[in-house]
Amino acid sequence: MPPKPETLLQDKAGKQVLLLGNEAIARGVIEAGIGIVTTYPGTPASEIGDTVSKLASKAGIYMEYSVNEKVAVEVAAGAAVCGARALTAMKHVGLNVAADAVMTLAYIGVRGGYVIVTADDPECYSSQNEQDNRLYALLSNLPCLEPSNPQECKDMVRYAVQISEKLELPVLLRTVTRVSHTRGPVIYGSIDKPRLKGMLKRDVQRFVAVPRHARPMHDRLLEKVERAKEISESSPYNRVVRKADNGKIGIISSSAAYNYAVEATELLGLNVSLLKLGMSHPLPEGIITQFLEEHEKIIVVEELEPYLEVQVKALAKDCVPKVEIYGKMRGQYFLRSSEFSTRIVVEGLAKITGLKLPIDFISIEQKYEEVSQTLIRRSPVLCAGCPHRASFYVLKRATNGKALFPTDIGCYALGIAPPLSVGDLLICMGASIGTAGGVSKATEVDTIAIVGDSTFFHAGIPALVNAVYNNHKFTLVVVDNLTTAMTGNQPHPGTGKTGMGTHGKRVVIEEVARGCGVRFVKVINPFEVEEAIRAVKEALRTSGVSVVVFRAPCALLLVREKRRLGERLEPCWITEACNNCMACIKLLGCPALVIKNGNVTINEALCTGCGLCAHVCPYKAIRLPE
């Protein structure tokens, strides 16, 4: 449940509210006078854009769901160069898409404050990788802030805007899942009027990155980094939060890892100093050097890459070579993969200091091992009534399961699970179409690329043009459920709805496909199973690239719409003709089909009455709702 828009817009400095880290960033947008927010949804960043979207028209902010992260950055950058205050939110891998724009925007700089939020996902809760985007700060030379709780999420938006306007440089605000998706109390600050309007005064040496201008731009950027170091040195977010009385051990940490580090030292009763780095690029070398000088041992506690550790070690080599530094590079006291927890930090610190563990984790694990024998995995599944289930059933039937299926990012990636088992290769947004070209060149097997509607617009179109132009031979199936489902049902060009809640122009997938030069384009409802199978077979017989759009709305949208009206979707029901052959369950794996006391039954609370099970039942024993 997002907080009611009125709550987030209240001009009540000092009021305390429970906010999700991402909601706190949205409140930070309101307070910092940001006039334009762009995003492409992605877990764990989605609630930033979604929250702003709900408030935008009331708050006088322009908000858009851009087609992808690169475009989102470009739209915001255009405004920020004109003097508007801007923010773009994306998940970590989104910054890969946006990187081309970001790297050179760093050269050009901005005039209004511009904040780029990157929400990293250690542990890959909802992602294809767990890259550490602090390295983008090093690569791009942009300042980087790392909040560790919701209050800092909010406060750092304004701080980032201030730094950005002082340096005329975009600023990265890097969260992780455990910051973005943690709720905590947030105390409101005052609200600035949103700044959207400005002007671009022609200055080609500053704003046009042709080679002759780019070389001096690079030097100017490096000068800005030097000034950023001064800001970092005096930043209220870079500070020694605790000082040990004996000067033996000092811990350096940032982000979510800082929280675990503090609690771990308390559990261990470890007398240590703590240096918290909220501004982690560029690092405050003076503060760190002094901290190194004051301690015998330094322990760096950070998730993912040894980003701080490498730099701290480099500093130590020059300034304090005698200090011992522990982390994840040598000795591997901490791992470079997965997210941290207080327990992981407790264990690492215990290993380094030789202290006894405060909790007997081994006996807990042994006991747990015994009792968890009876546990059964509970993996996420396609929802009851999900049109993707019908699509995958159709694809299996149409190909006898003999085709190769490069697939893509979205709910439909869940199709890899049995019994549907559709999906053979998955890299990143839009890659199904590009990889299908390669797979079809390298094999003699029918190749069917699967892409979602939002993903098609995000990164699929250039790959489709490439396939047509280079005469690749495969079928592209667009599983169009009329929403960006996995991240929370955001709109996209195919829906025609905008982030401002207005109706824009609808961009129609089949028209785009035809415009890209595809000759065979068919649109079909996947619940019309036999017709859909015929269409796929026909598409596979076509030479070159063919496109089939499977269009049926996301079941969650249908359920919510009904619930809003105080109604419900009528379920299917099983008749006496059922002989418990289990075909429906074995073919579809729908969560609404359950076995109770040896009999197939329908969970009425989950069933949406989609009727796919009725279609596959060999005994016609399942009836559709009246």
Next chain:
Amino acid sequence: MKSFNLLLAGVGGQGILLAAEILGTAAVYEGLNVRVSEVHGAAQRGGAVVSNIRIGKNVLAPTMVEGTADVILGLEPLETLRNVKFASEKTLVLMNSEVITPTGIFLKIREVNLPSLETIIRNIRFFTDRIIVVDALELARKAGNVLTQNIVLIGALAATEELPIKTGTLEGAIKELVPTNYIEVNLRAFNLGYDYVKSMR
């Protein structure tokens, strides 16, 4: 005040995030420091869902350490057992009796047996004897909507008096956070859960 650790475990779709937000909001109403951890995205599609609610002046981390839960509130028995390593012998396990069968079990070629509620409870007893089982489905049905099982269990939790939050404050948070048309049925669910545990004692 010593920090208070509450773990919520259940299945995507049961309303864990709403329950967690209600508890966290109530803590803020009481002027307490709190951290609530959530899982969004892929994990919500019928998968296992966990939320930690940690209350106390010195709490920073959104998640707790194994063996340190004060209460485990289980919306579903299998998921309660899956998280039992966060319990110690002092932990109260307050659990729904309604088992939700993982869809995958029906597809297994070899026979996999779903543990019975009794087996699950016996396994939880390896960690703690303080177990209260509530038929939240039945009580939610009585309240008028099976989707209010999460609120039934919050009511039951309030009745145990383990929480550092007053019952009235929880009701206030429910009123604030559920859609207006659903306030009445949710408060009924809360009271049914509350009365059930009170009547046990």
